[in-house]
Amino acid sequence: MKINNVAVNKIAEKYGTPTYVYDLNKIETNVNHFRKAFQHDTIKTEIFFAMKANCHPAILDIVAKNGLGMDCVSPGELQLALNTGLPKDKILYTANYESEAELKFALESGVIINLDDISSFHRLIRTGVPEFISFRINPGKGRGKYEQITTGGVKAKFGVPFEKAIEAYQTAKEAGVKRFGAHMMTGSGTLDNEHFPMMLDLLLSHLGKVSEKLGIEFEFIDMGGGFGIPYGKDEAPMNLQLIAKNCYKILEERSREFHLGNPSLSMEPGRIFVGDAGWLMTRVNGIKESYKKFIGVDAGFHTLIRPALYAAKHTFIVDGKEELPLKDIVSICGQICENTDILAHDIPFPAVAEKDLIIIENAGAYGNVMSMPYNMRMRPAEVGIYNGEVKLITRRETIDDYFRRIQ
Ligand SMILES: Cc1ncc(COP(=O)(O)O)c(C=O)c1O
Numbered sequence: 001m002k003i004n005n006v007a008v009n010k011i012a013e014k015y016g017t018p019t020y021v022y023d024l025n026k027i028e029t030n031v032n033h034f035r036k037a038f039q040h041d042t043i044k045t046e047i048f049f050a051m052k053a054n055c056h057p058a059i060l061d062i063v064a065k066n067g068l069g070m071d072c073v074s075p076g077e078l079q080l081a082l083n084t085g086l087p088k089d090k091i092l093y094t095a096n097y098e099s100e101a102e103l104k105f106a107l108e109s110g111v112i113i114n115l116d117d118i119s120s121f122h123r124l125i126r127t128g129v130p131e132f133i134s135f136r137i138n139p140g141k142g143r144g145k146y147e148q149i150t151t152g153g154v155k156a157k158f159g160v161p162f163e164k165a166i167e168a169y170q171t172a173k174e175a176g177v178k179r180f181g182a183h184m185m186t187g188s189g190t191l192d193n194e195h196f197p198m199m200l201d202l203l204l205s206h207l208g209k210v211s212e213k214l215g216i217e218f219e220f221i222d223m224g225g226g227f228g229i230p231y232g233k234d235e236a237p238m239n240l241q242l243i244a245k246n247c248y249k250i251l252e253e254r255s256r257e258f259h260l261g262n263p264s265l266s267m268e269p270g271r272i273f274v275g276d277a278g279w280l281m282t283r284v285n286g287i288k289e290s291y292k293k294f295i296g297v298d299a300g301f302h303t304l305i306r307p308a309l310y311a312a313k314h315t316f317i318v319d320g321k322e323e324l325p326l327k328d329i330v331s332i333c334g335q336i337c338e339n340t341d342i343l344a345h346d347i348p349f350p351a352v353a354e355k356d357l358i359i360i361e362n363a364g365a366y367g368n369v370m371s372m373p374y375n376m377r378m379r380p381a382e383v384g385i386y387n388g389e390v391k392l393i394t395r396r397e398t399i400d401d402y403f404r405r406i407q
Pocket residue numbers: 050052053071094151185187188189224225226227268269270271272365
């Protein structure tokens with residue numbers, strides 16, 4: 001198997017396993033494909049990369065170079081975004097349950113702030129009253145691929161409940177805020193093309209009530225991220241052109257109808273830019289014929305937690321055995337001392353042997369960023385391939401890295 005024209009076995013021999021490999025050219029293509037779909041003659045459009053999906057500086061550089069801003073959720077992410085040299089109006093700060101100190105950092109950095117709650121506004125203005133503020137509104141509904149990544153609706157911890165939206169903007173207006181925006185993020189990983197225009201419509205109808213009551217207009221509407229990617233052959237990619245066309249139409253119509261002004265349309269996808277541009281290489285350590293057949297590999301939930309966290313499914317390729325019949329039913333597991341350390345349950349698989357190289361596809365989003373050194377199994381290496389150049393972009397973590405922090 002090759003990634004960006006480079007044989008994976010050569011990368012594995014040189015850098016070991018488990019290792020993440022990124023096709024940085026593919027990220028560039030994904031960004032440009034998305035930007036091409038979301039452009040409009042009169043509605044200003046700003047696309048921010050939700051760097052939580054993958055915040056490696058090499059990836060941030062590529063994304064920024066290709067015209068995206070950054071969406072950050074913590075002071076650490078904000079620092080990474082500032083390090084890219086992007087202008088402040090291309091950086092969003094969208095945290096939740098923000099501390100006073102981090103709000104101070106965000107305000108003093110001069111970036112756009114999406115507040116998670118009215119209580120956050122009270123903490124923010126202990127530092128100062130910004131001229132512009134945006135609130136993250138929970139529009140009362142949400143949709144994610146899994147329940148755990150559904151971030152809107154009554155079970156979600158995020159955002160200002162829409163019933164309190166008037167109170168939120170009134171509080172900000174009375175404190176002296178002059179310009180306003182609104183944000184939502186209602187779920188991750190959906191492949192439903194209808195979802196985004198529908199949620200935008202719902203958000204705008206809530207903002208209509210705010211504008212009617214308070215007489216304010218909105219400069220910025222951010223419909224969040226959440227654009228899914230196919231993780232299996234049974235799933236189809238989203239129709240971005242269709243989604244964009246429907247969203248612009250709704251934004252134009254509702255802005256007129258509800259006197260919202262001429263807001264820009266923003267969004268902050270993560271997964272769709274990097275998900276299918278990352279692979280995790282892992283080697284078979286042992287094969288056990290137990291009550292079922294387990295293929296034990298050197299990656300686990302400490303390297304890629306999505307299967308354990310959400311029962312998320314990935315596809316697996318055995319390098320050099322792509323054409324073999326899938327005659328076995330196997331579960332692929334890691335070495336972590338937890339029974340949830342299963343990367344795939346009961347999947348059809350070719351006959352494999354110890355030391356075979358397995359490639360886990362679609363691992364570029366929410367992969368290494370969620371890795372951890374549990375059981376003292378240290379974090380993996382990362383390799384980037386760009387224009388034919390293969391480069392180690394993160395060296396493998398070692399036990400010495402751990403001891404460096406111990407006092
Ligand atoms: C506030 C916010 N914005 C954007 C995203 C990006 O979502 P996705 O990677 O599904 O596009 C997330 C993900 O959870 C989020 O919480």
